[in-house]
Amino acid sequence: MLPTPSTSHVDFERIYEPAEDSYLLLDTLSSETEKDFLRTRYSAAHSPSPLVVEVGTGSGVVLSFLNAHAQTILGRADILTFGIDVNRFACKATEQTVSVTSQEQITHDLSHGFYMGNILGDLTNTLKAGVVDILVFNPPYVPTAELPGIPSPGENTTETSFADDSKLLALSYAGGVDGMEITDRLLLSLPEVLSHQTGCAYILLCAQNKPDKVKERIKGWGSGWKAETVSTSGKKGGWEKLQIIRIWRENA
Amino acid sequence: MKVLTLNFLTCAVKACKTTSTSFPLHPKDCELVSDTIAPNPQLLLNVLPRIDWNALIITAGELGFPTLPPTPPTREELESNEKMMTELHTLLLETQISEGSLVCGNCGHEYKIKEGIANFLLPNHLV
Numbered sequence: 028m029l030p031t032p033s034t035s036h037v038d039f040e041r042i043y044e045p046a047e048d049s050y051l052l053l054d055t056l057s058s059e060t061e062k063d064f065l066r067t068r069y070s071a072a073h074s075p076s077p078l079v080v081e082v083g084t085g086s087g088v089v090l091s092f093l094n095a096h097a098q099t100i101l102g103r104a105d106i107l108t109f110g111i112d113v114n115r116f117a118c119k120a121t122e123q124t125v126s127v128t129s130q131e132q133i134t135h136d137l138s139h140g141f142y143m144g145n146i147l148g149d150l151t152n153t154l155k156a157g158v159v160d161i162l163v164f165n166p167p168y169v170p171t172a173e174l175p176g177i178p179s180p181g182e183n184t185t186e187t188s189f190a191d192d193s194k195l196l197a198l199s200y201a202g203g204v205d206g207m208e209i210t211d212r213l214l215l216s217l218p219e220v221l222s223h224q225t226g227c228a229y230i231l232l233c234a235q236n237k238p239d240k241v242k243e244r245i246k247g248w249g250s251g252w253k254a255e256t257v258s259t260s261g262k263k264g265g266w267e268k269l270q271i272i273r274i275w276r277e278n279a
Numbered sequence: 280m281k282v283l284t285l286n287f288l289t290c291a292v293k294a295c296k297t298t299s300t301s302f303p304l305h306p307k308d309c310e311l312v313s314d315t316i317a318p319n320p321q322l323l324l325n326v327l328p329r330i331d332w333n334a335l336i337i338t339a340g341e342l343g344f345p346t347l348p349p350t351p352p353t354r355e356e357l358e359s360n361e362k363m364m365t366e367l368h369t370l371l372l373e374t375q376i377s378e379g380s381l382v383c384g385n386c387g388h389e390y391k392i393k394e395g396i397a398n399f400l401l402p403n404h405l406v
Contacts, residue, residue, distance in 0.1 A: 073324075075328045115396065149401070155302060162354075
């Protein structure tokens with residue numbers, strides 16, 4: 028098993044603490060079936076370096092894991108990675124987590140990917156069309172009566188109050204109706220931001236997000252779009268039973 | 280943020296996305312820092328085919344880097360050209376923008392960069 032990145036430096040009063048959902052993503056991305064899928068798709072000799080983008084990096088545990096273990100997971104270390112988060116503290120934490128994890132690889136004489144940094148932003152709206160090879164999203168998936176507003180550019184820049192911290196945490200879990208309001212916005216952007224040839228996305232859903240309907244909707248986009256559940260966790264009947272779906276295009 | 284990131288980002292304003300002038304974003308009053316990174320020819324050679332070269336020429340010029348050739352080198356050309364390999368290594372892998380802004384060539388909106396993190400959150404009137 029690959030080591031889990033250390034996040035002991037992260038301030039969990041304002042940044043989502045790695046939990047069952049984060050660990051399900053790590054286990055899934057490093058599972059034999061996903062390694063097979065990813066290597067087949069991305070490790071051909073001389074093929075362009077894949078670009079891996081995580082949306083909502085939080086502590087950075089998932090992105091730093093992918094960056095550090097690129098050779099094992101994708102069959103190549105020459106990958107490009109960057110992260111996006113709506114929370115400035117999460118962006119800084121991710122940079123630190125990636126740095127610690129990469130250093131750990133170097134200590135063991137192992138390779139790591141090329142991390143380009145984190146940017147502060149709302150989902151994918153600043154990505155150039157067609158550039159992403161692998162997109163990973165652990166969304167705010169909890170059904171809630173209200174959605175916290177996306178911060179304005181000047182918010183949460185330096186000092187934050189308890190109320191600000193609560194809002195930042197709410198942004199990491201509150202998903203509105205069916206827990207899908209944020210995820211739906213991200214899904215709609217996938218046909219644009221994912222690479223036409225090689226793009227794929229891993230998205231975590233909980234049972235209340237109605238994953239079967241989500242997958243049907245994606246397949247309904249036509250043009251070879253596929254969506255499949257690639258892993259599950261949690262107790263049966265529990266409201267937070269989790270699963271990860273892989274979304275990709277099979278070109279005719 | 281590494282300079283290479285600019286090759287993958289556009290203005291976050293929806294109406295700008297379809298215009299050719301929203302890419303690449305233009306660095307303004309940027310402070311640069313350089314990380315020391317061990318040479319990684321494998322990475323450079325495989326990043327080369329996915330770079331938007333015209334955009335990179337603009338970015339390099341605006342940041343005051345040596346002028347890049349008008350067309351991208353082929354894999355073989357880059358492999359055998361040590362000088363260009365070194366220049367691209369410095370520009371793409373080692374250089375970070377730590378402070379400054381990125382400006383959209385279409386709407387003129389400025390995205391601030393602080394402590395290496397570019398802020399693409401939009402004010403309400405632009406969302």
